Amino acid sequence: MSIIIPRGSIIASFIYEKSSNLEGYEEMDRLTLKEVSNNNGYLGHEVFTRDKKNIFISYWKDFESLEIWKKNSLHIKAKKMGETWYKSYKMQISELHNNYTLD
Numbered sequence: 001m002s003i004i005i006p007r008g009s010i011i012a013s014f015i016y017e018k019s020s021n022l023e024g025y026e027e028m029d030r031l032t033l034k035e036v037s038n039n040n041g042y043l044g045h046e047v048f049t050r051d052k053k054n055i056f057i058s059y060w061k062d063f064e065s066l067e068i069w070k071k072n073s074l075h076i077k078a079k080k081m082g083e084t085w086y087k088s089y090k091m092q093i094s095e096l097h098n099n100y101t102l103d
């Protein structure tokens with residue numbers, strides 16, 4: 001990742017397995033990634049996949065920025081499709097205490 005995530009940043013980890021019904025998923029994914037980049041407190045994201053499990057990790061300047069995104073109308077619309085698009089999921093929110101890198 002090319003961005004620096006400062007200590008105290010908020011990490012939102014969305015861990016999921018997709019369902020077999022993904023109608024509209026790719027379009028909504030594209031739209032939400034475009035929309036979230038307009039959020040002043042959004043710092044970036046990473047996505048990892050292993051077998052059928054996926055993790056989308058987003059980084060935020062502070063908890064308030066994440067709360068603003070949580071109330072975004074497009075994000076709310078996407079979340080309503082969760083039971084259709086995901087076989088299972090969980091959301092975890094944490095605060096970054098240390099960030100060690102080797103590039």
